[in-house]
Amino acid sequence: xxxxxxxxxxxxxxxxxxxxxxxxxxxxxxxxxxxxxxxxxxxxxxxxxxxxxxxxxxxxxxxxxxxxxxxxxxxxxxxxxxxxxxxxxxxxxxxxxxxxxxxxxxxxxxxxxxxxxxxxxxxxxxxxxxxxxxxxxxxxxxxxxxxxxxxxxxxxxxxxxxxxxxxxxxxxxxxxxxxxxxxxxxxxxxxxxxxxxxxxxxxxxxxxxxxxxxxxxxxxxxxxxxxxxxxxxxxxxxxxxxxxxxxxxxxxxxxxxxxxxxxxxxxxxxxxxxxxxxxxxxxxxxxxxxxxxxxxxxxxxxxxxxxxxxxxxxxxxxxxxxxxxxxxxxxxxxxxxxxxxxxxxxxxxxxxxxxxxxxxxxxxxxxxxxxxxxxxxxxxxxxxxxxxxxxxxxxxxxxxxxxxxxxxxxxxxxxxxxxxxxxxxxxxxxx
Numbered sequence: 001x002x003x004x005x006x007x008x009x010x011x012x013x014x015x016x017x018x019x020x021x022x023x024x025x026x027x028x029x030x031x032x033x034x035x036x037x038x039x040x041x042x043x044x045x046x047x048x049x050x051x052x053x054x055x056x057x058x059x060x061x062x063x064x065x066x067x068x069x070x071x072x073x074x075x076x077x078x079x080x081x082x083x084x085x086x087x088x089x090x091x092x093x094x095x096x097x098x099x100x101x102x103x104x105x106x107x108x109x110x111x112x113x114x115x116x117x118x119x120x121x122x123x124x125x126x127x128x129x130x131x132x133x134x135x136x137x138x139x140x141x142x143x144x145x146x147x148x149x150x151x152x153x154x155x156x157x158x159x160x161x162x163x164x165x166x167x168x169x170x171x172x173x174x175x176x177x178x179x180x181x182x183x184x185x186x187x188x189x190x191x192x193x194x195x196x197x198x199x200x201x202x203x204x205x206x207x208x209x210x211x212x213x214x215x216x217x218x219x220x221x222x223x224x225x226x227x228x229x230x231x232x233x234x235x236x237x238x239x240x241x242x243x244x245x246x247x248x249x250x251x252x253x254x255x256x257x258x259x260x261x262x263x264x265x266x267x268x269x270x271x272x273x274x275x276x277x278x279x280x281x282x283x284x285x286x287x288x289x290x291x292x293x294x295x296x297x298x299x300x301x302x303x304x305x306x307x308x309x310x311x312x313x314x315x316x317x318x319x320x321x322x323x324x325x326x327x328x329x330x331x332x333x334x335x336x337x338x339x340x341x342x343x344x345x346x347x348x349x350x351x352x353x354x355x356x357x358x359x360x361x362x363x364x365x366x367x368x369x370x371x372x373x374x375x376x377x378x379x380x381x382x383x384x385x386x387x388x389x390x391x392x393x394x395x396x397x398x399x400x401x402x403x404x405x406x407x408x409x410x411x412x413x414x415x416x417x418x419x420x421x422x423x424x425x426x427x428x429x430x431x
Contacts, residue, residue, distance in 0.1 A: 164246075168217060286302070336392070
């Protein structure tokens with residue numbers, strides 16, 4: 001095992017106070033890194049061994065660390081038995097919408113809806129496993145709010161950085177005190193990047209396609225030789241939860257709750273498996289940026305894009321929101337727990353739920369994780385089909401990758417205040 005990998009495991013102390021899972025990961029990484037040293041980024045900007053943002057745990061994931069889009073390892077086992085899923089109609093609020101809307105945002109009326117995942121249309125194994133922690137379906141009420149039309153873009157984030165001097169977690173050099181004994185040359189800032197192999201690989205080992213790249217960050221999404229020049233309208237990536245919060249605060253906004261995110265994503269529809277309806281490709285049309293070809297080694301770009309796409313290149317949903325499925329995962333403010341929906345179900349109609357009080361992931365009990373939503377350009381029915389609305393992802397709060405971004409929301413009062421504030425930082429998308 002390399003010194004870099006040792007540093008990676010040590011970095012997890014901030015969010016794993018009850019144990020040292022890096023000992024187990026040491027065994028895993030030794031097998032993987034027999035020929036190649038794998039860098040992974042951990043807390044606050046150092047090497048991660050198992051803190052990649054992930055989808056929710058399926059049966060085969062319980063002993064597997066998070067793997068980004070697709071920790072839902074595809075197997076030939078039959079799909080789990082599930083109870084019949086019942087969705088009731090969405091009942092939107094009837095109150096008048098605000099007279100003015102902040103630039104780059106859409107008014108979401110809020111109301112009562114059925115929250116949770118519908119069965120995939122073909123009941124495939126991967127899709128069914130994606131619904132496990134998205135059940136039971138339960139009724140939720142949310143107040144109205146404004147939401148960004150698109151994910152936050154490179155141009156928008158750049159304005160924030162220029163105005164504040166903010167440095168993202170991925171850009172921060174790891175502190176020696178967080179890694180006692182780690183050689184100084186190993187304390188290098190960077191982030192986690194999808195690096196597809198040039199040949200098919202087993203799907204039970206995500207180290208085959210995720211790697212830690214020194215110098216990777218929002219300005220250099222694939223590594224120090226890459227750039228976002230000419231990509232101002234692409235979603236900003238390599239954003240950890242703390243980074244997203246800092247941007248939201250500067251703009252006078254906040255991150256959406258999981259319930260707010262799903263209400264908005266459904267666009268007024270009830271019980272549909274996709275943001276746009278019942279079929280993945282209605283009339284043969286691509287509706288989101290996902291992975292085509294053989295995962296993870298080949299993306300054919302049949303939807304028009306290999307890898308990340310600019311924002312708003314696919315049809316908007318019923319509320320006028322773009323990219324609520326695919327392209328990049330999106331942070332929400334809720335802590336992740338796989339049993340949280342059972343708690344909400346017991347409430348009858350949960351009003352403006354804010355998420356559980358703490359995080360718990362059975363596959364990594366000591367990690368503090370927030371819920372991700374929407375899936376990304378890596379989602380595929382071979383390995384991860386969490387472009388299905390209602391399904392959930394999860395990720396360590398200190399971890400960003402090149403397939404994770406965010407968008408913001410505002411309450412009605414915040415929106416009205418922003419309209420009155422002459423120096424408001426509410427940005428027009430695409431500036």
